[in-house]
Amino acid sequence: MARESVVIRLAGESGEGVISSGDILTQAAARGGYWTQTFRTYPAEIRGGPCMYQVRMGKDRIYSHGKEVDLLVCFNQEAWDLHWDSLAADGVILYDETAVAIPAEFQDRARPVRMEKLAKEIGGSSRAKNMVAVGAVCGVIAFDTTPIEELVMRRYAHKAGVADANIAALQAGKDESADLNGSKEITPPVETEEDRVLMSGNQAIALGAVAAGLDYFGGYPITPASDILEWLSAKLPATGGITVQCEDEIASLASVIGASYAGAKAATATSGPGLSLMSELIGYAGMAEIPCVIIDAQRGGPSTGLPTKTEQSDLQHALYGGHGEAPRVVIAPVSVEDCFWATVDAFNYAERFQVPVILLTDQGLGTRMEVISKPDLSKVEQWQRKTAVDVEGQAKRYELTDDGISPMGLPGQPNGQYVATGIEHDEYGHPDYTPEMHTTMQHKRWRKLDPLANGAARHEYYGNTQPDIAVIGFGSTYGPVREAVDMALADGLSVGAFYPRVLGPFPVETVREFTAKASRVIVPEINFTGQLARLVRGEVGITVDSQAKCDGLPFTAEDIHEMITEAVR
């Protein structure tokens, strides 16, 4: 019987073709009409070290990368040693015939593939190994290789010989696994006219930024955020915007603040170490009320930590980082698709509320490739900041208004002149340290966020909306939680998940309602101290069951399902 989805894992030494094989498979699956989601682990070094690329593809929308591996492709011995225990009970194995020894008890479902040998014979070098491997995979899952051939033709449009060799390697690979072929046959995709796109979370963010009207992006390379800067460096000038690779993260955010002061929609992207360095400037943006967007692709911490592993451990820093108490908005997108929309929200909130907005993603979400429904660009709204165009006389830049939002003069606008400052100030921006002024202005600055705490922010629900077993999470764990909720609903449980897309300000009342009938509140998160659990307790005052883990890996749906099952025991 064909399966609705398969989990394929490719593993080997970094630089051996594992990544390119995974990329080809993913793109072919997307082109072939499948939904997919990928998951990768790789070393922090440039060369060497074990890497892994998992592709899950299926006829229905895929929300998580999957747990048990249906098809494991080993490029070397270490790959087998590291991954054999992830195999499903009936999982099959393909392996490089020269490099890997498979224990006897797995022999019947393992097939050698002459990756190196065929690549050299057909392509003249070992570079075509990836095609041999992909071909072998296609055989096992009975995947029509046409999309791959098309991709190859496009890539090597001007090099017919190379294209032919690649396609020959592909076919040769398919033959290698002949007797396993079709053993993991995948159900054909549903025919549809729907427009879909294949992209990573980081790419969705970059696109979201462009859609939101990004003018200026200042950044500094850091794994796993660099490709946002890189993609925008290639693309933004075509829209009239620019990117600058700055000398460090402090300069990046400083330049973003400068650009925004001058009226640009401006953003930066970084990972934990960079976010730490930005602490002082985030407070400045909060105090001077300068809109800006800061993308934080979280990675394993603390310190340099695990640059290529995932973690959700910057939440508290995003919420509270920096001395004093400066308002900010913290958003956590829950999927690749949401990376697009949350980025649009981020810019809109920044502009409307004149605050720094921190968008929290993580290595897993930022780098995974996912087929998603193509975002409907006609639904994108672009909010503009309140400016001081029409003021007469001296502008009250920090005017005390009901909603706390004041008109912002932009250089070039007559009568808008003022001095933005991080010093406590009066309505004109003039320094004023009196007790009354500080109290008044702190209220003003924080008041701006009230709408977001009280209903203006969109959040994510799945399953029952007032469940017995409530799950609260944030960001990238949404996918597996969603799948786990489906499993638990199928078990007949009253269960539901709530994902605050805006975590700061925290939607206290919404959570209170959601948990009103809950006997258990489970909070899964990928960190050590249980930051979200502490947040929920501290803000809502309810008892929660913290399920934090910090192994640098995303949750699987099965992990979460088990937590839910445990909870009802």
Next chain:
Amino acid sequence: MARESVVIRLAGESGEGVISSGDILTQAAARGGYWTQTFRTYPAEIRGGPCMYQVRMGKDRIYSHGKEVDLLVCFNQEAWDLHWDSLAADGVILYDETAVAIPAEFQDRARPVRMEKLAKEIGGSSRAKNMVAVGAVCGVIAFDTTPIEELVMRRYAHKAGVADANIAALQAGKDESADLNGSKEITPPVETEEDRVLMSGNQAIALGAVAAGLDYFGGYPITPASDILEWLSAKLPATGGITVQCEDEIASLASVIGASYAGAKAATATSGPGLSLMSELIGYAGMAEIPCVIIDAQRGGPSTGLPTKTEQSDLQHALYGGHGEAPRVVIAPVSVEDCFWATVDAFNYAERFQVPVILLTDQGLGTRMEVISKPDLSKVEQWQRKTAVDVEGQAKRYELTDDGISPMGLPGQPNGQYVATGIEHDEYGHPDYTPEMHTTMQHKRWRKLDPLANGAARHEYYGNTQPDIAVIGFGSTYGPVREAVDMALADGLSVGAFYPRVLGPFPVETVREFTAKASRVIVPEINFTGQLARLVRGEVGITVDSQAKCDGLPFTAEDIHEMITEAVR
């Protein structure tokens, strides 16, 4: 009837002699055998702006700066305008005859003083204004001027003329207020042989650091922490230690970490903006397990904020600041005396647990002068770090021990060689990013703090230990809370205060016990969002009554007493 304590407030334009008058009075009071505590506000600019110096002195130990002013000295009109409403109902006023107009209804308890005029006549310049003012104050409180004369003689030992002029100005001042003289007579001090010292919180910290064995101090000037660096710059070389004024706060902490790596007891001091900049390095010290002490004299925030005002708004940043989750200890001394002891603790915890320790004080505590019992130096312990002196073969720098504490090789020690690193690593310090290693090492690093959470840290209690009305605070608010508890106990209430001296790790069980019988838990703090309240809720899971204010001023005992009274209503 003589009073047990008086509150004297001097106010005027910065640079006019207000500060020096206050200093003279304070030192004279101390020398005369009184207990004192002072409180100052001053502008963030070098020159100009209103400043105020309050001296409270009395025969018994003084815990707070006092609320109602018994004697107000106005150097200019603005001083009157700003401070008249702080006067006690029977408070008296002295004012510069030429500069201030006092409304009719205060005339009977206000006396003009010819500050400027007498100073010029006697001293030849307006510099001696302060002496005239101090003399007038001495008259009103019937304070014997001998200690002041001694101080003057010492100061101007080699300038007999100047000394004489100053003393003459003092006497002339006393005559000015002749008909009010004695109206606020203060009870004579209790005769005692006890050794006392007069110092500020910052000075107590600097001394505590020397007592704890400080070898290296790297700092960068910032209000209100600069004088720690300054005092140590003058004094530390005499003990063989050194201070370096670095190029910024990042370099300060980096150099401290380098020095500590090399075996030195090392520290830095800063205020909020500097602490923000140190975020990344605090995480590094936590990850690489390098002992260091970071003093944060909190000031009004966020951003540049209110540099010369007090606030307790860096608590969350101290606890959670920096990406990822790096262990650290956060200590908050509760008084000037405790600044000394908490600093000793800070070094000892840093060395024993091989962690960064953040000592949280604030502008109020750091700059106020207080007479305290002289710390008994024989009680000072100096804990040393666990080193790798006797290892054989390659040192396991990050050895997995029961208490998480591993032997630290120090350069110069044979066989201790290792590479300190912020990357996740194995027991040898070699990079290792496996899920298991990260989980294991996070446990190891955090486990080190368990003793401090569970009884090893000393905390501060006052009043009932399982009260009906429980007050939980941290740091500098202890003084007024203590006085308020006395008032409330006198009212017949069941009330008590708990001050965790170590806030991170948080003493969850201790707080649970302390609040076990409480019907109300009041959490006063000087910030906007109620950080300690959130912490107590998040960690202990109890309901608390957040009493946060952010006006840049310390609480008075009366403020707290009112909260307690409200609570029982």
Next chain:
Amino acid sequence: MTTAPAQRKPSDYKSDLKPIWCPGCGDFGVLASLYRAFAELDLDPTNTVVVSGIGCSSRLPGFVTTYGVHTLHGRPLPVAMGVKLANPELTVIAVGGDGDGFAIGAGHFPHAARRNIDVTYLVMDNEIYGLTKGQASPTSLTDQKAPTTPWGNLETPLNTLAFAIASNASFVARGASFNTKALTELIVQAIEHKGFSYIDALSPCVMFNNKQEAWKELVTDVEPDHNPADRTGAFDLALRGGFQLGILYRELRPTLDDKYAALIERTPDSDIVAMMDSFSARKGTAIGKPVV
């Protein structure tokens, strides 16, 4: 029709805020020179932005009627870069102190210089930290006593002019607060210069490091035969004892905003619709990352 406004006067740039500086502070002279230079250039306050860091000198933007950004300690240059790149029409001037610019801010200087951002950077150099009450700065003299160096400063001061020339600043000059006429002229030339212009303005701190009289003895004008196009010669001049007043180095090369303008010009136009389409799952991009 509107009539052409009369040329602006120095006083037109004076804001309502009274400078909080100590009487006699050199920064008054620098501010006066700035007012005059603005007037000489007839700068439109609406299109001018003065960016500063933190310090006594960094309070300057408040005293000017233009737009202003009082940033954080050490950060005026990257903020100024952002302002200029976001709106190249603006005249952008960064100001601050020697501590702000060369202690905590030292890391931004060489990058502003080598990128040739079209910003004038005017440093009020008092060889001390004024605002924090007199500690040594990177330009303080060796052996100088200050609260943090009570036994004398152990460090060699940074020669900021040599540093600027080495960093590829395209305009490097020195003026003095006590010579407002020459300083005004330097500021005018610096603002007119297309590219990164650095002016070290000696500006005594009367409160904590009053060297005004000593400095007056030490200043000389850059000799008229000095060739400001000669980078090595400029470096040599910067190393010479005393203070050379005038332009040490000047070079014309494209500014960063010009380069970005040319880049935008040269990249084929595109939009979000086309960009989104390039990710189409069905149509498929070529294998690999998007390439230019």
Next chain:
Amino acid sequence: MTTAPAQRKPSDYKSDLKPIWCPGCGDFGVLASLYRAFAELDLDPTNTVVVSGIGCSSRLPGFVTTYGVHTLHGRPLPVAMGVKLANPELTVIAVGGDGDGFAIGAGHFPHAARRNIDVTYLVMDNEIYGLTKGQASPTSLTDQKAPTTPWGNLETPLNTLAFAIASNASFVARGASFNTKALTELIVQAIEHKGFSYIDALSPCVMFNNKQEAWKELVTDVEPDHNPADRTGAFDLALRGGFQLGILYRELRPTLDDKYAALIERTPDSDIVAMMDSFSARKGTAIGKPVV
């Protein structure tokens, strides 16, 4: 009695960790030169500390048997200063990449240099960010294409030698990974130099910026008649096209640790007891702050 140990060999400095660099990476040549220089100087690994930042090159301390500190991106110099000041007996070497040292770390360089900390700073300059996969660095050439500069680099590279000379570094030299003999000799001299020594070691990134062959064409030795005591001459040489290998500048002046040692020597001894007493409420200090 212990017998004098035999002179150490380069291999004695080789740790068990295998370098994670790409085959052919220039950093291997630098590491080999370092091993040899250590052996030539017979450095005691117990008394030697190698400090680095973050980057491919900054992984070097792991491959050496001495003590090591793998710090944060851009921070090796202030950490190295702390190590040296805490224990002046140690030989301290800082290493890292061009990005580490001159982008994020640029602000620390001039201060390490002007303070003359007795540390050797060896930068593996590949004109690129290796570890983060090939983005432009402050030493990347104008117009260079890289992932963050797909349309060509718009910036003028920093001349790190000129920068070092201007910053008052007391030893400034350039070597190359593909010339290990000369590089070894430079490292030996730099370590022997009392004071801050900076070596820019060309070290090609074969993965993202493989300029080895081009660079071999561009290197020449510093002419024998160059006078390394002439700061302006050294600056001029640094500006010259191509890569001058050898010592450009050398000057002897007291190191920071020597100055601190002298300071400690000259301050009268005191202790906590005396210090505490000086605050006595009864005996009373003189009015005002404690003075030296």
